[in-house]
Structure formats: C-alpha cells, structure tokens
Amino acid sequence: MINNTISDFMNSLDDFSDLQDSNCDCRRKKCKPKCFKICECDCEDKCEDKCERQRHVHEFLGSTRLATYVGGVHNHRFAGVTSQAIPYGNSHVHKISVNTDYFSDHFHGICVVTGPAIDVGGGKHVHLVQGFTTVSECHKHSFIFTTLIENPIQ
Incomplete structure (x- = not known):
C-alpha cells in the first residue's frame, strides 16, 4: 500500500517543477491562486494570503x-x-x-x-x-x- 502511494506521488512531481519564482504577478499586483512559497516580487501591494506566510517545516x-x-x-x-x-x-x-x-x-x-x-x-x-x-x-x-x-x- 505505501509503495503504491509513494509511486503515485513520485509520478506527480512534475506538477511541482515550476515552483521557483513564479508565485507573483506584479502586473496585477496579486498572487496567483496556488502559492507555495513567500512572494518575491517587488509589488507595492503584496497579497495578504498564503504567499505572505511561511508554511511549516519538519x-x-x-x-x-x-x-x-x-x-x-x-x-x-x-x-x-x-x-x-x-x-x-x-x-x-x-x-x-x-x-x-x-x-x-x-x-x-x-x-x-x-x-x-x-x-x-x-x-x-x-x-x-x-x-x-x-x-x-x-x-x-x-x-x-x-x-x-x-x-x-x-
């Protein structure tokens, strides 16, 4: 069971290949819906959503x-x-x-x-x-x- 879950997960990693600096759209001054890290754009009005908060680590x-x-x-x-x-x-x-x-x-x-x-x-x-x-x-x-x-x- 665990091996199948991990195998399925590893096959879906391509979805995360673009997680680098593409989280903010400065032209519209808002974050994209699925932010995975802190925004790094130079927007004057940064989002007050998930982009602004650091998510937990282990x-x-x-x-x-x-x-x-x-x-x-x-x-x-x-x-x-x-x-x-x-x-x-x-x-x-x-x-x-x-x-x-x-x-x-x-x-x-x-x-x-x-x-x-x-x-x-x-x-x-x-x-x-x-x-x-x-x-x-x-x-x-x-x-x-x-x-x-x-x-x-x-």
Whole structure:
C-alpha cells in the first residue's frame, strides 16, 4: 500500500517543477491562486494570503541502512530541515535535500519528497520518507524514516 502511494506521488512531481519564482504577478499586483512559497516580487501591494506566510517545516534525522563496498560494511547519518509544506491532494508534502555524513572518504546525497501527512493525534503529524541515496564509491544506501513532529512544543 505505501509503495503504491509513494509511486503515485513520485509520478506527480512534475506538477511541482515550476515552483521557483513564479508565485507573483506584479502586473496585477496579486498572487496567483496556488502559492507555495513567500512572494518575491517587488509589488507595492503584496497579497495578504498564503504567499505572505511561511508554511511549516519538519526536522528530520536518521541513518541509512548498511551497505558493503571496498572499505567494508558501513552506514551514514543525516539530519536537516524539510522545505516548507507543498499542497498535495487533501494533504501536503515536503522536499528534502541533504548530504550524509562523511565516512571512509565519501558521502552520499539524499534528495526526495516526503509522503503525505500522517496524523499522530493532538493536531500533530509526521511524514514517511523512503528511498535511496546517490551512488558514491560504487554503492548506494536505502533509507526509511519519519520526520519529527512539526512544532512539538505547541
């Protein structure tokens, strides 16, 4: 079930390829209906909607699964903060881009999009993340983790 959901989601990522600086239309001095980040235009009258607010982020940390290469069996650690929330269906997702720690003369990149929000009660949620690192030293690692709860002290 999870693999199908993630597969469907990954196939829809092309919808998010134009999320860069196209959120504002300065000629009409208003934001486009689906804003995914803070407006960056020089409009005198900026919108007072989603464009003006930063959406939430999540912290994450984890370790890759073990892999074998010339230097032996090993894994890597990583940590960071996700992108702001990106609306997706009735939920939202986040982008993650981070490098692992440096071990035995190499590191790996991790560049994925989380799954949709998973409710954990109390109005809080996490996101499932799974995938593979980039290849380095002729090997890659798999990983699976969840993000931390957004703003856990509120």
